[in-house]
Amino acid sequence: MNQPLVLGIESSCDETGVGIVRGATLLANTVSSSMEEHVRFGGVIPEIASRAHLDAMVPTLREALGTAGVALEDVDALAVTSGPGLAGALMVGVCAAKALAVATGKPLFAINHLVAHVGVGLLDGGVYAGELPEDLGALLVSGGHTEILRVRNIASDVELLGSTIDDAAGEAYDKVARLLGLGYPGGPAIDRLAKQGDPRAFRFPRGLTQPKYMGSPEAPGPHRYDWSFSGLKTAVARCVEQHEAAGKPVPVADIAASFQEAVVDVVTSKAILACREHGIRNLLLGGGVAANSRLRELTAERCAAADISLAVPPFSLCTDNGAMVAALAARVIMDGGSPSDLAFAPDSSLPVTTVSV
């Protein structure tokens, strides 16, 4: 099919997204977020996100079709995130997408959420103007994931080089923001406050950087490109407690700046190392934490030093959305990929090697 008109649905976390593309042209990117409902809990509550998806789904669909100026029956194919993500949240998007496929008789493509984040690079006028470069890698940082991928062919050959073994980077921001009394979401709050603090005030740990985890290029250790943020969170908690126990004011801005520096330093250093050792010359930065000013700054600096091109999509395409799902499905279709059997199950831990189910 030459420029397929594809409608993509995303519901893996707390954003209900519906995007519509024609080939590589973005026609609509409508997102309804339940973020406000999670504020009082200090993190995404899966059941609350799932309930919000159920109520947002049809209104979001209707709005996206209106924005794109197309009718559902004009669509050539449907696409939906089938994983990874929160099981109950995925279920809502998958059931809605399957029902649309039954109702319209259109083929449905079950799409990998992580690979879809890279799919925004396929869009016209986007960071790669429609054609992905060779030797491509993707660094995805959000409240739900922290991964470095190698993308040989986005429709069929994607490899996970490294990922967090515990919390996602964005989750660490949320937890530390709570420790510091900064509210939710933590990323923007810490980023703002860190500008007034000294990033060298405290030396917080960079997880999984000891030689036993790193190994060498010839004999890589077990976590050479992996991250861990749970120890960092504990170190920040201890630092806050020490100040409190000593009856001293907690230097919130310095802690925020030092914490942010620890996260951004270890995320970028390991990502660049993975790029260098796997011949990746082009890096796409995606996920909600791509909005973080220090992450963007240090990633740009280190990419430049390593002679790697860096692309950061606009924020509305970095956070979870349906357009990325539609864009990736359009490419899978143009590459001759087969639609999914309607009996597929949502898979909360779908591996990146499965681009479409």
Next chain:
Amino acid sequence: MILLAIDTSAIASAAILRWHGDEREASVLAEFATEDTKSHAEVLAPAIRALLAEQDLTGAAVDRIVVGVGPGPFTGLRSGIATARALAFAWGTPLAGLMSLDAIAWDVLAGTPAQADSVRSTSTLGAPDGQRPAPPSSDFLVATDARRREVYWARYTAAGALADGPHVAYPDALPALPVYGSGAGIYGEKLAEAGAAVVPGFERAQPTAASLGHAAVERLARGEALLDTAPKYLRESDAQVPGPRKKAL
């Protein structure tokens, strides 16, 4: 007129019924029901597609969609409602909800317990059957499994009208009345202690789309309104608002 009924409050089920707009009786043309309560998102849409194909019906031929709005375990319940809402949106078909326990109450009055493994058609309803439980002579209860040692339950009059509920509660807190449904089967002893009597033949009964469709038709014929499709969760999410962090002293 053609009615598509869907219920995923316990098992996943779907049915196509035919009825005349002003009549109480409907006939089930085709139905589908799972035995398990865990595969709704996988099986429901292909099953609906197969039912439509089997009856040679397109979406345009469906006049109404009715979906069970629970109570039921959250994730499963949502899969039916999400499916029904998306179908109604795509087809432009009127959509309404019905309380899922009403499906079992309809079975109680019809004298035919619906079970996952005993899909039947309405043509057998009028047939003499010595095994069939007598219709209730008093108010009665319908109860399904709410997990966490609780049941979803509602109270009906002998004529089948909803009198109280739905609620979620421990079985020993139910009124001392006959109890129908899978919740009765699981907690028979506890219910007996509370003075409630489990009705034989209905110990495994689950809400099914076919019975839900019958209940909807009956209600429409009486000129009663159906519900909207807001799910009856009856429980909040488990999320706890974190308390203030303890300061180190």
